[in-house]
Amino acid sequence: MNTLQKLTAEKLLRIKAIKLQPSNPFTWASGWKSPIYCDNRKLMSYPAIRNFVKVEFARLVLEKYPQADAVAGVATGAIAPGALVADLLGLPFVYVRSAPKDHGLENMIEGDLRPKQKVIVIEDLVSTGGSSLKAVEAIRNNGSDVLGMLAVFTYGFPYAEKRMHDARVELTTLCNYDAILDEALATDYIDESELQTLQDWRKDPENWGQPVKKSKK
Numbered sequence: 001m002n003t004l005q006k007l008t009a010e011k012l013l014r015i016k017a018i019k020l021q022p023s024n025p026f027t028w029a030s031g032w033k034s035p036i037y038c039d040n041r042k043l044m045s046y047p048a049i050r051n052f053v054k055v056e057f058a059r060l061v062l063e064k065y066p067q068a069d070a071v072a073g074v075a076t077g078a079i080a081p082g083a084l085v086a087d088l089l090g091l092p093f094v095y096v097r098s099a100p101k102d103h104g105l106e107n108m109i110e111g112d113l114r115p116k117q118k119v120i121v122i123e124d125l126v127s128t129g130g131s132s133l134k135a136v137e138a139i140r141n142n143g144s145d146v147l148g149m150l151a152v153f154t155y156g157f158p159y160a161e162k163r164m165h166d167a168r169v170e171l172t173t174l175c176n177y178d179a180i181l182d183e184a185l186a187t188d189y190i191d192e193s194e195l196q197t198l199q200d201w202r203k204d205p206e207n208w209g210q211p212v213k214k215s216k217k
Contacts, residue, residue, distance in 0.1 A: 072109070079095045156178065
């Protein structure tokens with residue numbers, strides 16, 4: 001765990017943007033049972049932390065993608081941080097909807113994104129990668145070039161990483177699942193027995209916590 005990951009993990013846990021409940025799991029919208037829940041929208045309510053995220057994202061853009069000439073936030077969680085980063089860098093900003101509007105111009109991309117612009121995509125959270133890559137596809141279909149994606153947090157699911165690789169998207173995050181577990185253990189948020197439960201969940205999140213099916217004889 002590097003210093004940036006540790007700092008971000010501490011902040012996310014402190015404001016409860018990420019909650020760990022191994023003994024009382026959450027139910028995601030997908031129906032998955034999960035011992036972790038992430039709501040990075042909370043970051044925007046804490047000026048010092050949202051400024052930290054803005055500055056670190058901007059630093060990464062300058063270091064890795066100095067040729068960037070536009071920033072795109074993925075709706076809805078990354079609209080605010082994306083706009084903050086674009087403002088700090090003095091770059092145009094757009095956001096990408098999960099689906100086109102069902103009225104008016106039926107836009108998928110809101111704002112003025114021109115073909116051939118070099119775009120950095122900002123995400124708040126990467127789980128399966130589906131919504132993130134849908135935004136990338138919309139930008140590419142616009143004739144623009146996606147240089148890379150920056151996110152606050154990722155669960156680090158292997159199939160999400162494969163999807164990113166297959167789609168030729170370089171993902172860089174401020175924090176990840178391992179860093180959260182390390183910081184939670186170091187600060188006694190969780191103990192060793194809970195750590196094992198949390199590690200087991202990521203191996204098979206879709207089936208974790210589901211009743212074991214009995215084989216028919």
